[in-house]
Amino acid sequence: xxxxxxxxxxxxxxxxxxxxxxxxxxxxxxxxxxxxxxxxxxxxxxxxxxxxxxxxxxxxxxxxxxxxxxxxxxxxxxxxxxxxxxxxxxxxxxxxxxxxxxxxxxxxxxxxxxxxxxxxxxxxxxxxxxxxxxxxxxxxxxxxxxxxxxxxxxxxxxxxxxxxxxxxxxxxxxxxxxxxxxxxxxxxxxxxxxxxxxxxxxxxxxxxxxxxxxxxxxxxxxxxxxxxxxxxxxxxxxxxxxxxxxxxxxxxxxxxxxxxxxxxxxxxxxxxxxxx
Numbered sequence: 501x502x503x504x505x506x507x508x509x510x511x512x513x514x515x516x517x518x519x520x521x522x523x524x525x526x527x528x529x530x531x532x533x534x535x536x537x538x539x540x541x542x543x544x545x546x547x548x549x550x551x552x553x554x555x556x557x558x559x560x561x562x563x564x565x566x567x568x569x570x571x572x573x574x575x576x577x578x579x580x581x582x583x584x585x586x587x588x589x590x591x592x593x594x595x596x597x598x599x600x601x602x603x604x605x606x607x608x609x610x611x612x613x614x615x616x617x618x619x620x621x622x623x624x625x626x627x628x629x630x631x632x633x634x635x636x637x638x639x640x641x642x643x644x645x646x647x648x649x650x651x652x653x654x655x656x657x658x659x660x661x662x663x664x665x666x667x668x669x670x671x672x673x674x675x676x677x678x679x680x681x682x683x684x685x686x687x688x689x690x691x692x693x694x695x696x697x698x699x700x701x702x703x704x705x706x707x708x709x710x711x712x713x714x715x716x717x718x719x720x721x722x723x724x725x726x727x728x729x730x731x732x733x734x735x736x737x738x739x740x741x742x743x744x745x746x747x748x749x750x751x752x753x754x755x756x757x758x759x760x761x762x763x764x765x766x767x768x769x770x771x772x773x774x775x776x
Contacts, residue, residue: 523751530745537740549741553749556742560730563719565746568727575637575712575723576705579644583701584694586647591656592682596668606657609650625714639715640705652697659693660686695764703754724750 521543529537530552532545559565593599594606628639647653663686671681687694709725716722722730728746732738 526744527748530741530748532741532744534739534741537744552739552741552745555739556731556745557749559727560719563722563727565724565727565749567720568722568724571721572706572723572725575640575708576702578637579640579705580698580701582641582644583647583649583652584698586645587649587652587656587697588687588690588694589682590647591653591660592686594653595657595660596665596681597678610654612650613654621714628715634715635717635721636715637721639711640708644701649701652701655697656690656693659690663689692764695761699758699761702757706754 524543525541528543528545531548531550532540533547533549536545536547557565559568594602624639628634631638633639633642643649667685667689668681671685676684706723707725708723709729712723712726713729716726719730724746728743728750731743731746
């Protein structure tokens with residue numbers, strides 16, 4: 501290795517550790533005494549506190565973080581599955597079929613990405629209220645089922661445009677219909693893009709706070725994001741080490757799933773960006 505490469509590797513490693521520092525501090529803070537959490541920036545506590553995780557898991561009142569995590573999975577898993585299914589079907593329609601006003605409809609769909617969330621927040625709330633969907637997870641399930649997120653459709657359309665149409669024609673010759681082409685031919689090739697879609701939606705929904713705060717008003721249905729905030733609101737003297745401990749537990753599923761799907765995520769995003 502040349503000196504230049506050694507310096508480059510060393511510099512990038514140091515830069516990476518700098519970005520990892522907040523995460524390492526969070527883990528260290530979960531073992532610090534409560535009065536030391538916000539008074540020092542060091543990674544290691546002067547005295548290890550081992551029961552912050554056990555006490556923090558008890559949650560608020562009769563609602564533990566076990567309930568918050570169960571609610572979060574009940575919210576996230578269907579949303580991810582419905583998003584992947586609906587977005588794949590809609591993207592397949594835009595990428596492979598010809599129909600009237602296709603270009604206009606695709607343009608209108610992409611233009612929704614430029615709408616600020618504040619513009620549609622109140623009309624959406626009124627709509628869901630009239631449907632009697634408040635304090636349920638339907639405001640999250642139904643938009644996912646109807647492919648309401650144009651970003652995922654665009655991502656999958658771009659990926660599909662990179663798959664040769666010759667495969668479709670060969671499948672038609674073998675007797676496949678349109679649904680068979682999608683399921684048997686295109687879907688296996690779309691795995692990287694679909695996993696990227698699932699990963700994005702999983703992290704976004706797992707970290708969902710604002711919409712969950714608007715639509716869910718029962719503590720027993722709160723996800724972990726609202727559960728963490730609830731602990732801050734109800735405690736007279738905040739136990740910061742317990743908050744940090746539960747924050748560490750909260751981010752573990754996102755970190756684990758990201759590293760498990762990292763290969764497909766990088767492949768899906770890079771391939772989608774190159775095809776057009």
